Amino acid sequence: MVSKSPPRYDATAFPPFAVTADVSLFTIRDGALEVLLIERGGEPYRGAWALPGGFVRPNEDLEEAAARELAEETGLARGAWHLEQLAAYGAPDRDPRMRVVTVAFWAVCAEVPTPRGGGDAAKADLVPIARIESGAVRLAFDHERIVRDSVECIRSSMEHTALAAWFCSPEFTIRELRRVYEAVWGAPLDPGNFQRYVRESGAFEQRAAPPSRVNFVGPVDLNMRPERGRPASLWAARQTEDGFPATAIRTLARPRRSSRAGTPTPAGNR
Amino acid sequence: MVSKSPPRYDATAFPPFAVTADVSLFTIRDGALEVLLIERGGEPYRGAWALPGGFVRPNEDLEEAAARELAEETGLARGAWHLEQLAAYGAPDRDPRMRVVTVAFWAVCAEVPTPRGGGDAAKADLVPIARIESGAVRLAFDHERIVRDSVECIRSSMEHTALAAWFCSPEFTIRELRRVYEAVWGAPLDPGNFQRYVRESGAFEQRAAPPSRVNFVGPVDLNMRPERGRPASLWAARQTEDGFPATAIRTLARPRRSSRAGTPTPAGNR
DNA sequence: GCAAAAGTGTTGGGAGTACACCCATGA
DNA sequence: TCATGGGTGTACTCCCAACACTTTTGC
Numbered sequence: 001m002v003s004k005s006p007p008r009y010d011a012t013a014f015p016p017f018a019v020t021a022d023v024s025l026f027t028i029r030d031g032a033l034e035v036l037l038i039e040r041g042g043e044p045y046r047g048a049w050a051l052p053g054g055f056v057r058p059n060e061d062l063e064e065a066a067a068r069e070l071a072e073e074t075g076l077a078r079g080a081w082h083l084e085q086l087a088a089y090g091a092p093d094r095d096p097r098m099r100v101v102t103v104a105f106w107a108v109c110a111e112v113p114t115p116r117g118g119g120d121a122a123k124a125d126l127v128p129i130a131r132i133e134s135g136a137v138r139l140a141f142d143h144e145r146i147v148r149d150s151v152e153c154i155r156s157s158m159e160h161t162a163l164a165a166w167f168c169s170p171e172f173t174i175r176e177l178r179r180v181y182e183a184v185w186g187a188p189l190d191p192g193n194f195q196r197y198v199r200e201s202g203a204f205e206q207r208a209a210p211p212s213r214v215n216f217v218g219p220v221d222l223n224m225r226p227e228r229g230r231p232a233s234l235w236a237a238r239q240t241e242d243g244f245p246a247t248a249i250r251t252l253a254r255p256r257r258s259s260r261a262g263t264p265t266p267a268g269n270r
Numbered sequence: 271m272v273s274k275s276p277p278r279y280d281a282t283a284f285p286p287f288a289v290t291a292d293v294s295l296f297t298i299r300d301g302a303l304e305v306l307l308i309e310r311g312g313e314p315y316r317g318a319w320a321l322p323g324g325f326v327r328p329n330e331d332l333e334e335a336a337a338r339e340l341a342e343e344t345g346l347a348r349g350a351w352h353l354e355q356l357a358a359y360g361a362p363d364r365d366p367r368m369r370v371v372t373v374a375f376w377a378v379c380a381e382v383p384t385p386r387g388g389g390d391a392a393k394a395d396l397v398p399i400a401r402i403e404s405g406a407v408r409l410a411f412d413h414e415r416i417v418r419d420s421v422e423c424i425r426s427s428m429e430h431t432a433l434a435a436w437f438c439s440p441e442f443t444i445r446e447l448r449r450v451y452e453a454v455w456g457a458p459l460d461p462g463n464f465q466r467y468v469r470e471s472g473a474f475e476q477r478a479a480p481p482s483r484v485n486f487v488g489p490v491d492l493n494m495r496p497e498r499g500r501p502a503s504l505w506a507a508r509q510t511e512d513g514f515p516a517t518a519i520r521t522l523a524r525p526r527r528s529s530r531a532g533t534p535t536p537a538g539n540r
Numbered sequence: 541g542c543a544a545a546a547g548t549g550t551t552g553g554g555a556g557t558a559c560a561c562c563c564a565t566g567a
Numbered sequence: 568t569c570a571t572g573g574g575t576g577t578a579c580t581c582c583c584a585a586c587a588c589t590t591t592t593g594c
Binding site: 075173174175191192195196199228229230231232 | 570571572573574575577
């Protein structure tokens, strides 16, 4: 259709922007939802916590840039996480140095290596969401807004997809999966009903039947073995054509206030 | 905390990007969901259809830029539409001229003036979504992808919010509102049940009771008056602190295949 | 009266919730 | 045998799809 090489923009005809890709990487430790943050070494906001991220390179797609930053910061291999775009943030004054448009991503990972002091001398750490939401930890730029938006996006996604499986090892018990929902939603779920949800949703498949001890040989599996009580069977997210998680056939509604052990439902029975 | 003026980036230290804000503006005409497109006058993709949009200005927020482009293109006043960000698109080769990151927005408007040949000689038109989804109309760049993503986002949003009201005049009949859902979801809804949904959802409020003919005096109201049959009462989206639409108290589930007049539900009763 | 659209009543089934109960295991 | 967690059964409630039916208008 076009026979000649396309015309190029006059570089003076448009205002140049810096574009960065920043990532909120979430994981669960000790039943709490945590996000990976970096302590800033330079101005502005020196000493404050910020999201990992950096400039998008000239020949890099946005998601590639986010994945690269994630790999650099955590040392994890590509594919160890689930990464999705959240939104673009581009208020004119959000970075006092210059005009920066940040494309924000959120990611979920089962196990993040304890952040090291690191090559670039920047301190990194996993920070519980509760400490950010309570205001105990202040973030640089508009990163608090970005983290809040990311958390809300994850909470919502877990209602419709099997995203929760990305917080777990490739194989997990139903108990583990339930702990993920409870940590992210901040509300306890009924173990019996949750059992049925996993079995009937169609988004997960059983890997090993209950009375098999052969699965518990690796060091990784120790935490999914209960100290006491009946051993659980192992499950995995059902594969789709492009990898898991699959969309849940049946969705799990987020409890409005607290579904159990607290106040009963307004129109409770019995 | 910071006493001195912040350091500035060395302009050679980051790759400069062009950032644009493009908008998919949707409306409903003759029961069909349509999107506003511009015919490109220059290379590349000369003569192809593209989304309205343009460069973000140095002191402009992303959403401001999108609103400005929308106002310039349609001639409508700010506030005549509902505008939300969709996502950022930034594949390295999406524009052959240079590296462009596009922040895509979608907008919904009750009535778009018939696009004129226009000041910049660019032809604009409202194109039915069906003609894009069927491949009858080809779009420039990755704009087909953007439009598809926007449509899916709108379909989904209408399940949880009162967004549908933005497709209607400030006051509308329940029939009108139902036509919106039917057009966007492509499936008929039961009029009786939909009636209840609007009345009980809490997202809408009644403005005029049924047997009042005084409301039908303006020329605008002719289309909400049925030619035959009992006249309907007028409704409006309930105001929130920052304007409507409010989040629907009760959500309206999107029909899986077709809820009525076609195949009955697999587990249908009676 | 008749057709058409607004609006209400009714009903059966499905889904979710609360909770009782049985099963399997380690100490 | 006891405590603990895995997993199943069950009853009750609420929501909703389907559709019958009444009301109000124009012709």
